[in-house]
Amino acid sequence: MKFVLRNIRLGATIDGLVRQESYELPVEAIREMIINAHCHRNLLDESCIQVAIYDDRLEVTSPGGLYNGLTYEEVMSGHSKIRNKLIANIFSQMGLVEAWGSGIRRILGAATEYGLPVPKVEVFDDMFRVNLFRNVQNNVNDTSFGENFGDGFGESDGENFGNKNVVKELGKEKQRLTDTQLKILECLVEDKYISAKKIADKIGVSGRTVENNIQKLKEIGIVVRHGSPKSGYWEIVE
Numbered sequence: 001m002k003f004v005l006r007n008i009r010l011g012a013t014i015d016g017l018v019r020q021e022s023y024e025l026p027v028e029a030i031r032e033m034i035i036n037a038h039c040h041r042n043l044l045d046e047s048c049i050q051v052a053i054y055d056d057r058l059e060v061t062s063p064g065g066l067y068n069g070l071t072y073e074e075v076m077s078g079h080s081k082i083r084n085k086l087i088a089n090i091f092s093q094m095g096l097v098e099a100w101g102s103g104i105r106r107i108l109g110a111a112t113e114y115g116l117p118v119p120k121v122e123v124f125d126d127m128f129r130v131n132l133f134r135n136v137q138n139n140v141n142d143t144s145f146g147e148n149f150g151d152g153f154g155e156s157d158g159e160n161f162g163n164k165n166v167v168k169e170l171g172k173e174k175q176r177l178t179d180t181q182l183k184i185l186e187c188l189v190e191d192k193y194i195s196a197k198k199i200a201d202k203i204g205v206s207g208r209t210v211e212n213n214i215q216k217l218k219e220i221g222i223v224v225r226h227g228s229p230k231s232g233y234w235e236i237v238e
Contacts, residue, residue, distance in 0.1 A: 004030050007053050008134070009193060025058060025132055026110035029119070033130050035096050036103040037062035039088050040128065047127075061129040072123050075104060107132065177222075180205060181213050185236060188223065192233040 009024045037049045042064025050061040066075065067083040080103075082088045091097045104121060107130065111119050117133040177185075183203040187194055196214070200207045217223040224235045 001030060001034060003051065004034075004053065004058060008058070024134060025116070026114050029107045029110035029132055030058065032103045032106050032110075033058070033060040033132065035091060036060075036130070037128075038084075039091060039097070040064070040067065040083050042067075042126075043084065045126065056134055058132040058134070059129060060132075061127055063127055065125050065128060066123055072121070075123075076121065104130075177217075178213070180209065181217055184210060184213055184217070185222070188234045188236060192235065 004025075005023060005027070011022055011024065034049075034051065037060050041049055041062040045063035047063040049063070050059075052059045052061075064083065066072070067081050070081045088097060107119055111117070111132060114135075116135050119133065120131040122129040122131070180203065184199055187199045187202055196207050196210045199210045203210075214223060218225070222237055224237055226233055226235055
């Protein structure tokens with residue numbers, strides 16, 4: 001859990017005087033994916049449970065296919081056959097398991113509430129995998145810049161976002177930009193998910209200055225916001 005939360009983005013919204021933080025993926029779904037992997041894995045298989053974070057998804061894979069004749073359709077409808085009864089009972093006593101067979105449905109429900117793509121459940125002869133997709137393809141414009149995202153892996157997600165030449169090729173618009181605005185654009189080119197706070201720290205100005213200049217860049221059509229407050233990103237319009 002700590003590994004996953006450390007490597008996905010953390011956003012923040014302001015509700016009145018209260019700052020509320022939330023991760024880009026539902027914590028409840030992440031928790032269920034990891035708990036289910038431990039409850040249902042095949043302990044006779046020497047392979048490890050694998051937790052992987054990709055640009056577009058969180059993937060949890062456990063050794064062992066479906067147990068004791070259980071079918072994919074039954075899994076998706078909430079049925080369960082417990083492979084590791086001792087582990088399941090201990091998890092239940094610890095309060096980690098609320099109801100047998102509810103894990104997949106809870107993952108699907110949490111993703112729906114977050115507005116994420118439908119999670120994908122994959123069943124193989126020797127493994128079981130759940131994919132929880134990150135909302136990186138949302139193209140709805142968002143005018144907010146109040147979400148301070150964490151570092152994730154410290155890199156962008158690998159999608160094409162241009163490079164510093166974009167800043168140099170702004171043509172006539174560049175004539176109207178201040179040094180601060182040019183530095184902000186360079187930061188956005190390097191990392192389209194970067195937060196206002198990190199930009200401020202990087203270029204040596206206040207967070208308010210960054211947000212004001214971002215707003216000006218949006219007004220003159222150089223910067224566009226894509227996606228929701230929880231998973232959006234910035235684009236420089238050439």
